[in-house]
Amino acid sequence: MKKSIRVFAWVVVMVGVCLLFGPAGSEATPPQRISYQGYLLDNTGSPINGTKDVTFQLWDNATPGAGAKLWEETHDNASVSEGRFTVMLGSISALSLAFDVPYYLTIVVANSDGSSPEDVTQAGRIALSSAPYAYFAAKAGGAETGAVTADAIAGGAVTPDKLSGAPGAGTPGQVLTSTGAGGFSWSADQNTTYAADGSTLSLTGTTFGVKDGGVGATQVASGAVTPDKLSGAPGGGTSGQVLTSTGAGGFSWSADQDTTYTADGSSLSLTGTTFGVKAGGVGTTQVAFGAVTPDKLSGTPGAGTSGQVLTSTGAGGFSWANDQNTTYTADGSTLSLTGSTFSVKDGGVGTTQIANGAVTTGKISSSGAAASNVLTYNGANVTWAAPAAGGGTPDDGSVTTAKLVDGAVTSVKQKMTVTSLSGSTTLTASHQGFILASAASGAITLTLPSAASATGYQYIIKKSDTTSNRVTISGTVDGVSPYLEDPYAYIALVSDGSNWSKMYENNSKATYSVVLYLGGTNADTTQGGDLGGISGANSICAACATRPAGFSNYKAFLSWSGGSIAARSNMPGLDANAKVGSPGGELIANNWADLLDSSIPKNLQAYGIASSNGYIFSGSNPNGTNTSRANCNDWSSKVDTANGAWGNSSSTSGTWLYTGTEDDCHYGGDVICVAY
Structure with a gap:
């Protein structure tokens, strides 16, 4: 930041103030003006001659840099002779203050001779003497008869003892009446009119x-109507009773005599007051699953033995017996049946009948085999023979995973499938391997399958063209949606069955839910630290032309006396666990705490978030907490x-948020914003 060299001059101030009024008894409003005399010396102690631009300010606090400025006016070309000058305060900007509380004067003299680039302010603020406060007395103490209107009387100021005749407090219900002699007294209300509504009350x-x-x-x-409110006070009654009339205008509790019950006619019957299950009334829908156990069967046959079948006893019951009538047949292809004897047919055991792994070495006949012989097919049969020179070649597709020894497949034995894509595509198992994605004719989107359906899938995706058209990868990878924009950028992805993860990449970017961006630059003395308060800073962020699209909130990245960046006080609803990115899709921090840990991968200028001005407004410590007072009076003063706390936009350490020094709010800085 540009630093000015201050040249200090001694300012000796001799204050004499006189409040000017009109003639006594005049009906005109007295002028609010203060006659002020001062004495100026240069830095050698010599009186100053000539003209000076002198600015006067009234504050509500004696401490420089604190309180609020209540009034200000500048006297251009004030005449200074032998160090002395006289001005009339209030002659340019009206003094509309009440002068009922202490005020403090600040004087700023412009160095119009060009010897210094800055103005000269006297050390400390000057408390006004009692003379100006005579204006307060002129307004209240000397008010004319009838001049005190209703607006001038404070709320609650007229108590009973302020009334003529001092009637005292009175008793509850009394009203204030005239005594007829210019006073008041308390008395009973004699004239209140009451009326009945005519529908519920009579008068x-x-x-x-x-x-x-x-x-x-x-x-x-x-x-509200409880049993004891009923005529005859019947009490609470017992469970199941109903309220009946006594026949004498009262009520009593009694058993319910008139309840009507009916049978459905299909499953139940009703004879008099007796219900019964109708013949055939229990059908399939009435019997619960598993409800008919062996002991429920007629004749109680018991459980039986394994293989027995349920047969009729011929007397309306059941019994368990061996199956006498089952008919068995042979399928004719694998089995044959001679009489009651089954046998395996010649050639009946084929590949489908042999279980995997069932043919062990012990099952293979070694008849006719010699040492080192192998089983070979001679075109008609499988026989034992010496292996052919050079061995054999396995059939296509015959080498399965189970046939490979762990570690047998080295990198030189691997072959990667290469797929070229130039349009939007949903990736499948067939695309595993290397994908050359061309966006030369326009942006394309490659959609990932769900991680759950793609366990072990690997895609290495490379942008194969030199345009800036985007290759978007639709799907969540490590919590973000990545894309390739730079020529020849690439990214390698793998699914573990639950999530897609990035194995490695080169210049890949992503869309983030929280983005830092440059809200505006600020040249020296143009605006300084006066951003219009924190709400004005938010307006700057929302209105800037470079704000990223697609977000709901645009807020200033600032701390002030009422909140801090660390607490996200100005960013309600921002997810502290969300990744933070740049407008260009680069990752800045994995979460809010990572952003404020005194280290970022690149400086703000490299991310395109700050100008070459070099400094940003922050009002913060390196960890994002507020600096209490270094916030340019809550970003409303220049x-x-x-003073204001600043960050260095060319730094990647903690000084990117706080340089360690505080400077005048006269100077400018960049406004950094957050979109989320």
Whole structure:
């Protein structure tokens, strides 16, 4: 940041103030002006002659850099003779202050001779003497008769003892009445008019009564009618009883005599007061699964033995017996049946009948074999013979995974499938290997299958053209959606059955849910630290032309006295666990804590988030907490007496957020924003 060299001059101030009023008794509003005299010396101690631009400010706090500025005016070309000058404060900007609290004066003298690039401010603020406060007395103490209007009386100021006659406090219900002699007294209310509504209440003379039928359903609260409210006070009754009339205008509890029960006619019958199951009333739908056990069968046959079948006893019951009538047959291709004897047919045992692994070495006849012989096919039969010179070649597809010894397949034995794509494609198992994706004719999208359906799948995707058209990879990889934009950028992906992960990459980018971006630059003295408060800074972020599209929130990356970057006070709803990226799709931090750990991969200028100005507004410590007061009066001031904390946009250490020094809010810096 540019630093000015200050040249200090001694300022000796001799203050004399006089509040000017009109003639006594005048009806005109007295002018609010203060006569001020001062004495100026240069830095050698000599009185100054000539003209100076002198600015006067009134503050509500004696400490420089604190409080609020209440009034300001500048006297251009004030005449200074032998160091002395006189001005009339309030002659340019009206003094509309009440002068009912202490005020403090600040004087700034412009160095119009060009000897220094900055103005000169006297050390400390000057407390106003009592003379200006005479204006307060002129407004209140000298008010004319009838001049105090309702607006001038404070709320609650007129208590009973302020009334003529001092009537005291009175008793509850009394009203304030005139004594007839210019005073007040408390008395009973004689003139209040009461009326009955005519529907629920009646009024006879001064007596109110409930009308007949005046209490209806709307007047009775829910649950208000308890048993003891009923005529005859029947009490609570017992379970199952019903409320009946006594026949004498009361109620009593009694058994329910009139309940009507009916049978459905299909499964139940009703004779008098007796229900019964109808013949055939229990059908399949009435019997629960598993409800008919052997002991439920007629004759109680028991459990039986293995292989027996359930047979009829011929007397309406059941019994278990051996199966006497089962008929067995041979299939004719693998088995033959002679009488009651089954046998395996010649050639009946084929490949489908032999279980995998069933033919062991012990099952192979060694008849006719010699040492080192192998089984070979001679065109008609399989025989033992010496192996042919050079061995044999396995059939295509005959070498399965089970036939490979662990570690037998080295890198030189592997062959990678290469697929070229120039349009949007949903990737499948057939695309595993190396994919050359061309976006030369326009942006394309490669959609990943679900990780659960692609366990072990590997894709190495390379952008094979030199355009800036994007190859978007649709799917979540390590929590983000990656894409390739730079020529020849590539990314390698693998699925573990639950998630897609990035194995390695070169210049791949991603779409992030939280993005830092440059909201605006700020030249020296143009705007300084006056961003319009934190809300004004948010407006800058929302209105800038370079803000990234597709987000719901655009907020300033700033701390102030009411909140901090670390607490995300200005960013409600921002997910602290979300990855933070740049407008160009580069990863800056894995989460909010990672962003504020005093280290970022590249500086903000390299990410395109800051200008070459070199400094950003922050108001923060390196960990993102606020610096209490170094925030340019909550980003609403650009005066030299207010300070701000800055970050170095060319740094990757903790100084990217806080340089360790505080500078005048007169200077400018970049406004960094967050989109989420």
